[in-house]
Amino acid sequence: MRKTVQTMDGAVFVAGKSKECTNPSCTHFGKHYYATGVLKHSLPYSTYGLDVLAFIGWEHEHEHQQLREIQRSLKGRGVEINESNVGKLYRQFLALLGGTIAHTQEKLAATAHEHGGLIWAIDALQPEGHGTLLYVLYEVLSGTPVSEIQLAQAQAQAQRLIEWLQPYKQLPYKVLATLSDAESAIITAINSTWTNVPHQRCQAHFLNNLSESALPFNTKLRQQLKADLDGLPKVPSYSERPQDPTGSEQPDTTPFF
Numbered sequence: 001m002r003k004t005v006q007t008m009d010g011a012v013f014v015a016g017k018s019k020e021c022t023n024p025s026c027t028h029f030g031k032h033y034y035a036t037g038v039l040k041h042s043l044p045y046s047t048y049g050l051d052v053l054a055f056i057g058w059e060h061e062h063e064h065q066q067l068r069e070i071q072r073s074l075k076g077r078g079v080e081i082n083e084s085n086v087g088k089l090y091r092q093f094l095a096l097l098g099g100t101i102a103h104t105q106e107k108l109a110a111t112a113h114e115h116g117g118l119i120w121a122i123d124a125l126q127p128e129g130h131g132t133l134l135y136v137l138y139e140v141l142s143g144t145p146v147s148e149i150q151l152a153q154a155q156a157q158a159q160r161l162i163e164w165l166q167p168y169k170q171l172p173y174k175v176l177a178t179l180s181d182a183e184s185a186i187i188t189a190i191n192s193t194w195t196n197v198p199h200q201r202c203q204a205h206f207l208n209n210l211s212e213s214a215l216p217f218n219t220k221l222r223q224q225l226k227a228d229l230d231g232l233p234k235v236p237s238y239s240e241r242p243q244d245p246t247g248s249e250q251p252d253t254t255p256f257f
Contacts (some may be wrong), residue, residue, distance in 0.1 A: 001035065005042045006079050007049035016042050046149070048089055052079060056086060056095035088150070091134065095148035104144060108173060111142040117174035120194065122161075122186050135161065136185070137168065142180055162188035162230070169193050 002015040016035025021028045042049050052074070059065040059073065069084045074081050081089075112118055119140040124133045133152075138145040149164045177198045180186045190199060 001038060003042075003047055005049050006052065006081075007041070007046055008051045008055060008077060008079070012036050012041065012049075042138075043092060045152070046089075048079075048081070048085070048094070052081075053089050053096070054062070056089050057097065060090055086122065091148070092150065095136070095145070096101035104146060107142050107144050108139060108146075108171070111139060111144075112173040115141050115176070117176040118166070118171075119177045119179060120175060120190070120192065121179035123181070124183060124186065133215045137165070158185045158192070161185060162192050165189060165193040 001017070002013070004011050004013050015084055016038035018032055021030060022034050022080075023029055026033070027096045040050075060067070065073070067090065068083050071083045071086045074086070077152060108118060121136070121138055121140045123136050125136060133150070135149050135151065139149045146168065147164070149161070151160060173195050175197050177200060178190045178194055179200055179202050181191055181202050184205045187199065214217055
């Protein structure tokens with residue numbers, strides 16, 4: 001992997017090459033060793049330094065700067081970036097923060113103690129409406145987002161997701177179940193990571209999928225009902241009974257129907 005990374009101190013060129021053990025007599029034969037040192041400078045598939053992520057997070061959270069204002073500040077420091085990428089990097093900052101702060105660990109531990117384990121779920125979002133997918137891992141019972149990974153649609157394969165989930169497989173908590181939509185890559189990654197754990201499709205996604213197929217029929221039915229009911233006379237908003245000529249008011253008990 002080779003790329004130029006923009007940092008707060010200027011652009012730097014980083015390169016890394018993964019290797020595979022080719023010694024048949026070795027106990028690690030066939031195992032891949034990744035150049036993790038590159039991650040000290042930037043996240044995978046990102047050309048912005050970790051210090052840029054930290055700057056964006058600090059400015060937005062502590063200085064209450066808008067994304068557009070942060071973009072102008074970065075450009076003033078020599079970092080070429082647009083407002084859309086500032087938003088992407090801010091979401092990455094939140095995911096990194098959520099996966100490392102002690103508060104998240106405490107919530108996971110408390111949830112596991114209360115319920116006897118955790119329920120993991122993965123959801124795929126598309127913040128920009130096209131292009132890359134943002135995969136979010138969260139704990140269902142506590143509603144705690146834990147991690148995220150952003151992949152191009154062509155790269156959204158099960159193996160990349162499996163590698164991403166490995167650190168969370170090692171957490172010392174029992175996994176009660178897993179949850180996801182029907183995306184095959186997510187299901188494969190979840191079942192490969194947490195074997196022998198019940199998996200269920202998300203009911204919200206399932207019902208949304210059902211509603212999509214039923215929506216045209218529902219729309220047609222509403223249009224037909226509207227056409228049938230438009231011919232009926234309107235319900236009167238007042239009593240049609242003749243008024244008392246004496247002028248004394250009597251309670252109106254005439255039904256509208």
